[in-house]
Amino acid sequence: MVGSLLTLVLLWHLLAVILQNKYLPTPVEVVDVLAREAGNGDLVKHIVATLMRVAAAFVISMLIGTAIGLALGLYRTADKFFDAWLILFLNLPALVTITLCYIWFGLSEAAAVTAVALNKIPNVAVNMREGARALSRDLAEMAVIYKFGWWRTLRHVTLPQLAPFFAASARSGLGLVWKIVLVVEAFGRSTGVGYRLNIAFQEFDVTTILAYALAFIIIVQIIEFTILQPLQAKVTAWRR
Amino acid sequence: MASVVDIAKGTAHAGRPIKVEVKRKVFPPVGDREAQLVLRDVAFEVAPRSFLVVTGPSGCGKSTLLNIIAGLDDDFEGQLDLGPAGDRLTYIFQSPRLLPWRTVEENIALALPEGDPRLARIPEMLARVGLAQAANAYPERLSLGMQRRAALARGFIVEPEILLMDEPFVSLDDPTAQSLRELLLELWHSQPTTVIFITHDRAEAIQLGTRILRLSPGQASVAQDAEVALSDAERRDRSAVLREQNRIFAAA
Ligand SMILES: Nc1ncnc2c1ncn2[C@@H]1O[C@H](COP(=O)(O)OP(=O)(O)O)[C@@H](O)[C@H]1O
Ligand SMILES: [Mg+2]
Numbered sequence: 001m002v003g004s005l006l007t008l009v010l011l012w013h014l015l016a017v018i019l020q021n022k023y024l025p026t027p028v029e030v031v032d033v034l035a036r037e038a039g040n041g042d043l044v045k046h047i048v049a050t051l052m053r054v055a056a057a058f059v060i061s062m063l064i065g066t067a068i069g070l071a072l073g074l075y076r077t078a079d080k081f082f083d084a085w086l087i088l089f090l091n092l093p094a095l096v097t098i099t100l101c102y103i104w105f106g107l108s109e110a111a112a113v114t115a116v117a118l119n120k121i122p123n124v125a126v127n128m129r130e131g132a133r134a135l136s137r138d139l140a141e142m143a144v145i146y147k148f149g150w151w152r153t154l155r156h157v158t159l160p161q162l163a164p165f166f167a168a169s170a171r172s173g174l175g176l177v178w179k180i181v182l183v184v185e186a187f188g189r190s191t192g193v194g195y196r197l198n199i200a201f202q203e204f205d206v207t208t209i210l211a212y213a214l215a216f217i218i219i220v221q222i223i224e225f226t227i228l229q230p231l232q233a234k235v236t237a238w239r240r
Numbered sequence: 241m242a243s244v245v246d247i248a249k250g251t252a253h254a255g256r257p258i259k260v261e262v263k264r265k266v267f268p269p270v271g272d273r274e275a276q277l278v279l280r281d282v283a284f285e286v287a288p289r290s291f292l293v294v295t296g297p298s299g300c301g302k303s304t305l306l307n308i309i310a311g312l313d314d315d316f317e318g319q320l321d322l323g324p325a326g327d328r329l330t331y332i333f334q335s336p337r338l339l340p341w342r343t344v345e346e347n348i349a350l351a352l353p354e355g356d357p358r359l360a361r362i363p364e365m366l367a368r369v370g371l372a373q374a375a376n377a378y379p380e381r382l383s384l385g386m387q388r389r390a391a392l393a394r395g396f397i398v399e400p401e402i403l404l405m406d407e408p409f410v411s412l413d414d415p416t417a418q419s420l421r422e423l424l425l426e427l428w429h430s431q432p433t434t435v436i437f438i439t440h441d442r443a444e445a446i447q448l449g450t451r452i453l454r455l456s457p458g459q460a461s462v463a464q465d466a467e468v469a470l471s472d473a474e475r476r477d478r479s480a481v482l483r484e485q486n487r488i489f490a491a492a
Contacts, residue, residue, distance in 0.1 A: 138333070138335065138337050139337060139339065141312050141331075141333075141337075142331075142333065142337040144311075144312065145310060145312070145329070145330065145331045146330075146350065146351040146394075146398070147353075148350065152350065156339060156342060156350055157339065160339070160341040160342075238340050238341040238342075238378040238380065239340075239380070
C-alpha cells in the first residue's frame, strides 16, 4: 500500500515538473503550504471546527436514525406508513437540504449541523431497520425461557445482534458526514476546512486546496484506523 | 450442591403431575396458505420425575405442542396445568440457541440470575458434559455436538422441575448422538426432573423414555400411550432396545 501511494506521489511530482503549470503544484509545494498553515494556526483552527461539526452531526444522526430504524423494523404499521417518507428523504439531494436549512433557520451553527444530520439520518434508519428485522426469534424465545428480563435481553441478546448494523452505519455514515460537512461549511460558515477550501477556490489557489485535502484525508484515515476499525473488530470478534 | 431449600422444594413439586390438554391448535392463514388445524384433543398427564417421550412423524405438531407447554405459544384452545413446577421450566431446543457472541461459560451463567449460588456449579457442570476445555470458547468455534453439550449444561444448571427437549440430538452422527443420550440419562439420574422429550427417532424414544406417547400424523391426537419396560442396564443394550421398540410400535 505504501509503495502504491509513493508511486502516485512520484507520478504527480513528475507531471507537475513537466507541465510547469501554476494550477498543478508539486507535492513539495503542497507540503510547504501545509507547514505554513500549521505554523500560523489556521490549519488546526479549521480542522477542529470541522471535527466538532462532524462529531455533532454524527452523534445526532446515529441516535435519531437508530431510533427511527428500530421503530420501523419492529412495528409493521409504522413501517408501512413511513416507508414512503424514508424513500423521499433518502433521495433528497444534499444540496437541497442544506440550502433549505440555511434559508429556514438562518446561517447558524444549528442549521449547519441539522442539515448534515438530515442527510445522514435516512441511511442510518434504513440500515438499523434491516438490523431490527433480522433479530432472531429463536434467541428471543430462549431469553424468555431462561428468564433474562428486559435488561439482560437488551444487553446480551438484542444489542449484540444490532452491533454489526450499527458499526456498518457508523463507518459508512462517517464517510458521508465528512463530505457533507465540507459543503455546509463552504456555503454558510466562516470556519472549517470547507470554508477554507471555498476561499482557496475563489483565489484559484490549488496548492492550498491540495494542502487542506491532504490534511483532511490523513485525519480521516487516523480516525478510521485508530477508532472505527478496532471497534468493528471488537464487535465481531466472536465470528468464526 | 443444591441447597437444602431447593431439595425440599423439589420434593414438594415431585408429588404433582403435569396436566396438558390441547383441544385445538390452529395456525391462522398466512399469505396464500390456509388456516391449519395442527393439534386436536391431545390430552395427557405426566407423572413427576418421569421421562415422557413424544414421537410422531415429521410435521405432525410435536414442536407446536412443546411450545404450548413451554408457554411460548398461548394461542390455543385447552388448558395447561404445570403446577408450581412451572416456575422452574427449561427448554432445550432443536438447535442449541446459544448466544454466538458469548462464551460457553457466559452462556450457561446467563441462564441463572446474578449472584445465584448455582453459578458456583458451572465448572463442575462443564466438566460433566466434557466441556471443561471449551469454557472460554465462542459457540460457533465448536462442533455441533459440543454446542449441544453446552445447551444440555445450560438446561441442567438451573436444576429444572420440568425439562422440555425438542429433538436435541438430530443432525449428529450416530456415535455422537449416542454419547449425548448417555450423558442425558446420566444427568437425569443425578438430577431427577420431569422430562418431556420429543423425537421422531423410535430407537431413541425407547432408549430414553419411561413412557412413550405417539401422535398420529395430520391433525395430531394421541395415537398410543405405552410404558417402556426396560431396566437402566438394558437401555444400553441395542438388542434389548430393538426388542422393546418392536413390541411397542407393533401397533403403529
Ligand atoms: N408458526 C407457524 N405458522 C403456521 N404454521 C406452522 C407454524 N409452525 C408450524 N406450523 C405448521 O404446523 C405443523 C406442525 O409443525 P411442527 O410442530 O413444527 O411439527 P413437528 O415438530 O412435529 O415436525 C406443520 O405442518 C407446520 O408447517
Ligand atoms: Mg419439530
